[in-house]
Amino acid sequence: MIMAAPLAISLGDPAGIAPEVIAESWLRREEQALAPFFVVGGAGVLRAAAASREIDLPVVQISAPAQAAEVFGSALPVLGEEDCVPSFGNPNAQGAALALHSLTQATALALSGEAGGVVTGPIAKSRLAEVGFIQPGQTEFLADACGLPHDAAVMMLAGPSLRTVPLTVHEALAAVPALVTRTLIESKARIVARALARxxxxxxxxxxxxxxxxxxxxxxxxxxxxRDVIAPAIAALLAEGLAVTGPHPADALFAAHARASYDVALCMYHDQALIPIKTLDFDQGVNVTLGLPIVRTSPDHGTAFAIAGKGTASAGAMIAAIRMAGECATRRAA
Structure with a gap:
């Protein structure tokens, strides 16, 4: 089997729970069969976060991603000297600057092929905006870095029980009907089909x-x-040879017997897609960006400042995001 390059993990906001769940993910690397990974920056933050969970975390700072694999078995590899004073639960400009550096560098390494993919820790977008972050979110940041329009980067939420894709994402519910078009449905369905195959x-x-x-x-x-928009889009996709069905009433589509009949649900708006995945797979949900030339995953949760540093945050979604990124990167390498 052709092995992918190590995964790059961006630190996320260092005042949130990302550093501690990254530390626990490394601790459980063998149990969870995780691919080798390294973190971009934040060695001191990671040590402090591990200590808050009573994890004795060995950290080795590396100067190149290629060194990560040889270090990974005995220590958490951290690339670079960038760091900040730990302030769990209290985000600040210094931490936001570190988060933006980590995200920028991890993405660049995935684009260059030095990293097999990027797993992004959760950020506080309002804090990042104060230090120069101009995109609505990390998905759009990744699209810009890859030279793609924002609508070419498709969000998929994936867990053990279900995969969903919201057609419209962070839009007011009143705006959704006008945004549901044949063009958008057909475009996103094609991107989803190609990505699930690859x-x-x-x-x-x-x-x-x-x-x-x-x-x-x-x-x-x-x-x-x-009747007038969604059904004709489905007919066009069927004519192209895609295995699509619908339009399905959303209230019955996520029952266990119904989920067995499809691989992914393309939903019309944010809550229609996210409520079922968070109900079924909250602690193992992964945000995957489809349509990019690089692999990108992220745990499907936020910074959780209120519980950061208290040792209570579940590492399940971060572990799932790392595992999924490793599996996708291995398929691409092959």
Missing amino acids: DFGLPAPRIAITGLNPHAGEDGRMGTED
Whole structure:
């Protein structure tokens, strides 16, 4: 098997829970069969975060990603000297600057091929904006770094029970109907199909597409978008040979028997996609960015400043994000 380069992990906001769950992920590397990884910056923060969980964390600072694999078995590799004073639960400009540096460097290493992919720790976007971050979020940052339009980077939430893709993401619910277009549905479905084939080993992924309205509109009695926009998009995708079905009433699509009939659900808006994944797989949910030339995953949770440094945050989603990035990177390397 061709092995991918080590994964680069961006630190996220050092005042949040990312440093401690990264430390625990390294501690559980063998138990969880994680691919080798290194963290960009924050050696002191990582040591302090590990101590808050009573983890004796050996850290070795490396000067090049290629050194990570040889270090990984006995210590957590950290690339570079950049660091800040630990301030768990109290985000500040110094920490935001470190988070932005870590994200920028980790992305560049994935683009150069020195890293097999990037796993991004959660950030506080308002804090990053104070130090020069101009994108709405990390997904858009990755798209810009790859030279792609923002709508070419597709968010997928993945867990052991379910994969979902929101067609529209951080939009007010009142704005969603006008944003649901045939072009957007067809474009995102194609990106999802290609990515699941390339990165997840599903050569003909089954895509279930939800309706927008209750009961998928009931043939226009509860809204016409399902009949006039979503159904024609599905017909066009079927004509291209994609394995798509729908529009499905969203209230029944996530029952256990229904989930067995598809590989991913393409949903019309944020909560339609995120409520089921967070209900079923909250501690193991992974945010995967599809459509990029690099592998990118992230735990599907935020900075959780309120519990940072208290030793109570679950590392499950970070472990799942690292595992998924390693699996995707290995498929691409092959």
